[in-house]
Amino acid sequence: MNNEFEAARITELAGLDAERLDVLPFGVIGFTSDAIVTLYNATESRNAGLSPQRVLGKHFFEEVAPCMNNFMVAQRFDDEDELDDVVPYVLTLRMRPTPVRLRLLKAPGCATRFVLIERRATN
């Protein structure tokens, strides 16, 4: 499963239908170049406690995940043409600080950008 989190290619993700995205064990959020959310899989919906209806069509960094609206995440999507990086992060899923790994994905040929979210094992 870890392998999948790190290995999934942006072109593959963009090609998956909703059901296939939903069964992935990690959170998947896809958004357009102006940060409007177009993909929100079931894993992420469950973890965050938000239904897709509340998230789809919203501005990702302003309306959905303001916690990523800083130079560590949002700024990188602005600054870099191509992005495939895993960063350790803390999300506040249901207001509980949760250590996660974020994988930031952006490619010139792909209209959708992705943030993948995997919960880190806590010790």
Next chain:
Amino acid sequence: MSALNADKNDQESEYEALLSFMYLSPVGIVRSDKSGRVDMMNPLAAQLLMPLVKGGDIENIFDSLASVAPELRNLVASFEAERGPVCENHRVFVTPARDDAVVLACSIIKVSVDVLMMVLTDISRQVAAERRARQTESWLAGIYTSVNDFAFFTLDAEGCIDSWNPSVERLTGFGEMEVVGHMLSRFYARDEIVLHRSPEHIALTRDEGWHVEEFWCETKTGRRYWGQVLVAVLREDDGDISGYSVVLRDVTERKMHSDNLARLLTTDHLTGVTNRAHFFEIAESEVARAQRHDRALSLVMVDADHFKRINDTAGHQAGDDVLKRIADEAKALLRSSDTVARLGGEEFVLMLPSTTTAEAMVVAERLRVAVERARIDTAVGQWKATISLGVASLGDANPTLQDLLAAADRALYDAKRAGRNCVRGGVAEAKDVAFSGGEEGKAVRI
């Protein structure tokens, strides 16, 4: 049945609506126990805190903020009431950058013996606006109040005085022959004559269009007055600088009033040394000055060893006495052009202009020895303390204040790891100096 289901759905959607409300809250909210262990927090809190923590963990709020606001833990620990506001809009200076400094306001409420609620707000824009307002205000205040007299004259493109009128003689006592052809330094008081200052006014004026500076002046007959000089660029039609206009004013009275206020705003209340906010202001200009004149500049980061242990065993009062003594030892050792500042908690920094790494290592070692030898009187008897020190200097590897601070911090960390009560940092060849630092006179600072 259906009513029950409707209720359940209502509850679920209400819960989701509440979550969404908290997710989008425009201030950071954190709940922790009294030791700072985080229980809940909202996304904005994570957005503000994540850039401050290494390795991406926010388990403890005091640890997360320790690098920029180590005093928070002490504030909470020394708040004795069972509940109440511990601090309100306490300012945390996250980055020292002059123009786009990141500043957080932090309020902590003690809800009960073991529950803290903290609110974090990004007030960077407000602070920047205040700063601009303050500049304008002080300039306006300078114009309208307590001006004893003023003189107006002009400089040529090289910065030499090229015009004279009776107002110059009225204020300074100098006649035409005595000032034309001289630099602005003609008016400085004798103890203020620093050769680089006059060209520096001009360089800053050229960059910004105008520049204001204040310093002690002396009239021909030797009367000292606090002079404020405003230099503004005069331009040719083609945009070239043809010279400068200068207004020199005697603002001695205002200086006497504002000195007290300035002291309040710029010093640390406990130790009397420069405070964190003011340090960042003067450090930025010191770095710029060192670069402009290609001069050395070194920082020494100082941290009291096992300070928590002192606080825990001897009490906060004794901890404060230790901090005061460290500050006093540092002050006693430094020149008037050096600065000692308290960055927060038990961390201090020394800023040493025109000082190379090797020289700064010597100073750091002297301070280390001075603190080690000190017997510190406290209400609970005499205490001993040691400090760890990290040295870094401006240069290709550390071209900005932020780089310099980070390098000094790394050196300090090295000193801690090496067992504390020692000096680390600088370049390889400076290490020898560190180890022989106890012997006086090997490297002499001027």
